[in-house]
Amino acid sequence: MSDMKHKFEDALMEFERALDYYLTPAHRKDDTVWRAARYSLLSGGKRVRPRLLFMTCRLFGKDPPQEAMAFAAAIEMIHTYSLIHDDLPAMDDDDFRRGQPSCHRQFGEATAILAGDLLLNRAFEIASASCVKSGRPEAVSALWWMATMAGGEGMILGQSLDLAMDGRCREGNMIQYTDSTNTSAKDGLTSIEQVREMVTLKTACLIRAAVGAGARLSGASKDEETSLDQFAASLGLLFQIRDDILDVVSDKELLGKTIGKDVRDLKKTYVTLLGKEQARLALAEAARDAEKALDALDEKGRATSELRSYIKVLETRVS
Amino acid sequence: MSDMKHKFEDALMEFERALDYYLTPAHRKDDTVWRAARYSLLSGGKRVRPRLLFMTCRLFGKDPPQEAMAFAAAIEMIHTYSLIHDDLPAMDDDDFRRGQPSCHRQFGEATAILAGDLLLNRAFEIASASCVKSGRPEAVSALWWMATMAGGEGMILGQSLDLAMDGRCREGNMIQYTDSTNTSAKDGLTSIEQVREMVTLKTACLIRAAVGAGARLSGASKDEETSLDQFAASLGLLFQIRDDILDVVSDKELLGKTIGKDVRDLKKTYVTLLGKEQARLALAEAARDAEKALDALDEKGRATSELRSYIKVLETRVS
Numbered sequence: 001m002s003d004m005k006h007k008f009e010d011a012l013m014e015f016e017r018a019l020d021y022y023l024t025p026a027h028r029k030d031d032t033v034w035r036a037a038r039y040s041l042l043s044g045g046k047r048v049r050p051r052l053l054f055m056t057c058r059l060f061g062k063d064p065p066q067e068a069m070a071f072a073a074a075i076e077m078i079h080t081y082s083l084i085h086d087d088l089p090a091m092d093d094d095d096f097r098r099g100q101p102s103c104h105r106q107f108g109e110a111t112a113i114l115a116g117d118l119l120l121n122r123a124f125e126i127a128s129a130s131c132v133k134s135g136r137p138e139a140v141s142a143l144w145w146m147a148t149m150a151g152g153e154g155m156i157l158g159q160s161l162d163l164a165m166d167g168r169c170r171e172g173n174m175i176q177y178t179d180s181t182n183t184s185a186k187d188g189l190t191s192i193e194q195v196r197e198m199v200t201l202k203t204a205c206l207i208r209a210a211v212g213a214g215a216r217l218s219g220a221s222k223d224e225e226t227s228l229d230q231f232a233a234s235l236g237l238l239f240q241i242r243d244d245i246l247d248v249v250s251d252k253e254l255l256g257k258t259i260g261k262d263v264r265d266l267k268k269t270y271v272t273l274l275g276k277e278q279a280r281l282a283l284a285e286a287a288r289d290a291e292k293a294l295d296a297l298d299e300k301g302r303a304t305s306e307l308r309s310y311i312k313v314l315e316t317r318v319s
Numbered sequence: 320m321s322d323m324k325h326k327f328e329d330a331l332m333e334f335e336r337a338l339d340y341y342l343t344p345a346h347r348k349d350d351t352v353w354r355a356a357r358y359s360l361l362s363g364g365k366r367v368r369p370r371l372l373f374m375t376c377r378l379f380g381k382d383p384p385q386e387a388m389a390f391a392a393a394i395e396m397i398h399t400y401s402l403i404h405d406d407l408p409a410m411d412d413d414d415f416r417r418g419q420p421s422c423h424r425q426f427g428e429a430t431a432i433l434a435g436d437l438l439l440n441r442a443f444e445i446a447s448a449s450c451v452k453s454g455r456p457e458a459v460s461a462l463w464w465m466a467t468m469a470g471g472e473g474m475i476l477g478q479s480l481d482l483a484m485d486g487r488c489r490e491g492n493m494i495q496y497t498d499s500t501n502t503s504a505k506d507g508l509t510s511i512e513q514v515r516e517m518v519t520l521k522t523a524c525l526i527r528a529a530v531g532a533g534a535r536l537s538g539a540s541k542d543e544e545t546s547l548d549q550f551a552a553s554l555g556l557l558f559q560i561r562d563d564i565l566d567v568v569s570d571k572e573l574l575g576k577t578i579g580k581d582v583r584d585l586k587k588t589y590v591t592l593l594g595k596e597q598a599r600l601a602l603a604e605a606a607r608d609a610e611k612a613l614d615a616l617d618e619k620g621r622a623t624s625e626l627r628s629y630i631k632v633l634e635t636r637v638s
Contacts, residue, residue, distance in 0.1 A: 025472045033479035034471060085436060090428035109409035110482050113432065117404060118471040120436065124443045125470050128463040137451070140459055144447040151444050152353060152437040153344045160352035163429050 008054075011064075015050055016042075018069045019076065022126050036107040036115035037122075041080045043098045044256075048239070048314070049075045049210035055310060056214030056228060059302045065217040067139045070130035071146065074123035075210050078150050081119035082206075084112055086159065092265075099256035120150075142216040149209035158202025165190050165198065165268045190268045196237070198268075203243075204236025211235075224297060231293035231307070238286035239314055244269035245279055246318070255319050287315045327373075330383075334369055335361075337388045338395065341445050355426040355434035356441075360399045362417045363575075367558070367633070368394045368529040374629060375533030375547060378621045384536040386458045389449035390465065393442035394529050397469050400438035401525075403431055405478065411584070418575035439469075461535040468528035477521025484509050484517065484587045509587045515556070517587075522562075523555025530554075543616060550612035550626070557605035558633055563588035564598055565637070574638050606634045 023038050050072035057064045087094040087102040088109060095105050104112035127146065131139040148154060211232035215225050246255055247262045248271055262269050270279040290311050294304040342357050369391035376383045406413040406421040407428060414424050423431035446465065450458040467473060530551035534544050565574055566581045567590055581588050589598040609630050613623040 027472070028476060031476060031479055032483060033475060037471070081436075085432055088432065090432060111479070113404055113407065113409060114475055114479055114482070116436075117400075117439065118475045120439055121466060121470040121475060125463070125466040128459065128466050131459050132456075132463050135456060137454060140447065140450050144444070144451050147440060147444040147447050151440040152356070153346070156352060156433055156437045156440060157347060157350060160350055160430070160433055163433070164351060 011054060012047065012051070015047065015054075015069065015072060019073050022070075022073050022077075022122065032107065032111050033114045033118055036103055036111045037118045039100075039106060040084050040097070040103045040115065041077060041119065043100055045076070045080070045098055046317075046319075047076060049079055049206060051310070052207060052232070052235075052307075053210040053214040055306050056211050057218050058306060059297065059304065060215075060218035060220060065138075066134050067127075067130040067136070067142070067217055068214070070126045071139075071142060071213045071217060072210070074127040075146060075206065075213065077119040077123040077126075078146070078155075078209070079206055081116040081123075082155060082159070084116040084119070088112060091163070092261075094258055094261070096257050123150075138216055138219055142213040145212045145216060146209045149205040149212065154201060154205035154209075155203075158198050158200070158205065161194075161198040162202055162268075165194065166266065190273065192270070192273050195268050195270065195273055199237060199240040199270075200233065203240040204233050207236035207239060208232040224300060224302070227293050227296040231290050231297075234286050234289035234293060235311060235314065238283060238290060238311070241270045241279055241283045241286060242314060242317060244271040245276065245283065247271065248276060250318060283315060287311055330373060331366065331370070334366065334373075334388065334391060338392050341389070341392050341396075341441065351426065351430050352433045352437055355422055355430045356437045358419075358425060359403050359416070359422045359434065360396060360438065362419055364395070364399070364417055365636075365638075366395060368398055368525060370629070371526060371551070371554075371626075372529040372533040374625050375530050376537050377625065378616065378623065379534075379537035379539060384457075385453050386446075386449040386455070386461070386536055387533070389445045390458075390461060390532045390536060391529070393446040394465060394525065394532065396438040396442040396445075397465070397474075397528070398525055400435040400442075401474060401478070403435040403438070407431060410482070411580075413577055413580070415576050442469075457535050457538055461532040464531045464535060465528045468524040468531065473520060473524035473528075474522075477517050477519070477524065480513075480517040481521055481587075484513065485585065509592065511589070511592055514587050514589065514592055518556055518559040518589075519552065522559040523552050526555035526558060527551040543619060543621070546612050546615040550609050550616075553605050553608035553612060554630060554633065557602060557609060557630070560589045560598055560602045560605060561633060561636060563590040564595065564602065566590065567595060569637060602634060606630055 020038075020042060023034070023041055025034060028034065053068065053072045053075065054064060057068050083097055084103045086092050087097055088104055094102050096102060100106070102112075103115055107115065124143070124147070127139075127143050131143055150156070208229055211228050212225065215228045220228065244262065247259060247269070251259055261267070262272055266272075270282055274282065291308060294307060297304050339357075339361060342353070342360060344353060347353065372387065372391045372394065373383060376387050402416055403422045405411050406416055407423055413421050415421060419425075421431075422434055426434065443462070443466070446458075446462050450462055469475070471479075527548055530547050531544065534547045539547065563581065566578060566588070570578055580586070581591055585591075589601055593601065610627060613626060616623050
């Protein structure tokens with residue numbers, strides 16, 4: 001078991017080298033926009049989504065599919081671009097990220113916007129290059145899935161709902177709430193169901209992208225895909241609730257970003273809406289749902305212990 | 320001939336309907352971020368890149384490849400996202416676009432950033448969906464080409480060089496010029512070669528994306544791909560020089576965006592560097608280069624008259 005753990009850590013070191021490689025263009029690597037993209041992408045981070053992609057692949061075989069590294073890198077790039085844009089003054093206006101000044105604090109707003117664009121676009125460059133190389137339709141399907149989860153019916157929609165809830169979504173000089181959020185939001189009240197929907201889109205979709213891409217690349221059956229997607233959706237919810245809790249119980253040094261911001265900015269989160277204790281109960285429930293979704297895979301003879309351990313890791317993480 | 324023209328205009332109306340369709344998600348289409356994306360994408364525009372993609376396909380056969388519509392829409396989405404982000408206060412700070420208030424003026428900065436992200440991401444959603452559907456490796460190759468041309472070694476790099484030339488690229492409180500622009504840029508001087516490189520990346524790459532995607536989808540030979548890419552590069556340069564000229568000779572009503580901005584903002588363009596007359600000579604030279612690149616296709620028996628007419632259209636356009 002410790003041998004296996006060792007091997008997985010090796011795979012992650014290989015992943016860090018691959019990230020560096022994918023963000024080193026043939027020319028102009030010292031151009032500001034590339035330096036900004038590298039600054040944000042290569043500054044640590046927990047690599048939750050790549051880990052999940054690799055773990056999902058390991059359910060189906062010892063050696064990862066040939067496109068796994070490119071897709072893991074692509075999804076981490078999408079995650080990082082979303083953080084860069086989210087930190088901008090017009091959005092969350094955050095000065096710190098991953099323990100260092102946020103991208104726009106270091107490189108200015110214009111470059112940060114472009115560096116985010118670069119990372120989102122680069123994700124599709126390297127994922128499509130791996131599809132061209134392998135010629136496998138499974139990889140094209142994984143690319144489509146990743147794009148869909150990251151887009152305007154997935155993560156970006158979640159971000160838009162988040163803005164609307166905080167009243168930061170302005171049209172002309174009027175604060176506008178989206179037509180589709182219900183009356184209570186228009187009254188300035190947000191229900192926990194709305195927060196759940198927002199979180200499911202904003203955070204869980206990219207977790208689903210990682211797990212679903214791993215499943216598709218590995219040739220999972222439709223049933224297995226469905227179970228894994230349910231697992232990923234619950235795990236994504238868990239991840240965000242834990243984030244909400246850490247915003248009030250952690251400290252800046254440990255978390256690498258500003259603390260207590262949700263309360264200060266009147267953000268709608270599990271903690272600001274339900275309180276810490278109820279949020280902890282919701283966290284435990286999400287963990288149980290994630291576990292339950294894996295049962296179907298056990299029945300198919302897949303060894304889910306690694307994924308089960310990772311639920312615990314994310315549930316109890318302190319940063 | 321007029322029958323044929325009629326048919327092409329029908330194809331463009333079909334394209335507008337397709338754009339609308341691709342920007343209508345199953346749910347939440349009234350969400351602010353979708354409305355903002357539709358506002359910017361469906362407000363007219365010359366559709367230069369989609370036209371070029373379709374014209375390129377018509378070199379190789381009467382009926383376009385099955386993925387052509389999706390790719391044409393994808394490239395127009397990429398173009399539109401680049402305009403939305405480019406117009407932001409931190410970038411070019413432009414209040415008008417396509418004859419109406421720019422996206423951030425209408426919907427606020429946060430939503431404009433997200434709407435741009437949505438369009439870039441959506442491009443890859445619909446292009447990859449068409450790849451999944453057709454199962455053709457040529458389509459995956461076209462997707463890779465489109466991504467590469469749009470990215471940090473293509474259009475986005477050009478945008479970054481443009482920022483650096485104008486001294487809008489700040490790191491900390493210091494204005495930074497990129498290490499790779501040469502000494503004259505560091506002295507605050509920009510050579511026409513640097514402007515040419517910037518334009519080639521910023522504007523020509525997306526023209527190359529359209530033409531190259533059309534060529535790949537149509538199964539062009541490597542030689543034909545190369546000739547078409549040379550054509551597209553020259554046409555892209557022509558397009559931008561004409562843009563630079565229009566900035567000083569057109570009016571706002573006609574152009575649909577702010578006029579005289581290049582001079583006011585000390586932008587480095589063919590006109591601000593060389594003057595109007597020299598810029599006109601460079602325009603004519605780019606037109607000749609584009610024509611010349613098409614000769615090789617004539618020799619292969621491809622009917623290039625439509626593309627040749629379009630060179631003239633773009634060379635003499637007034638908006």
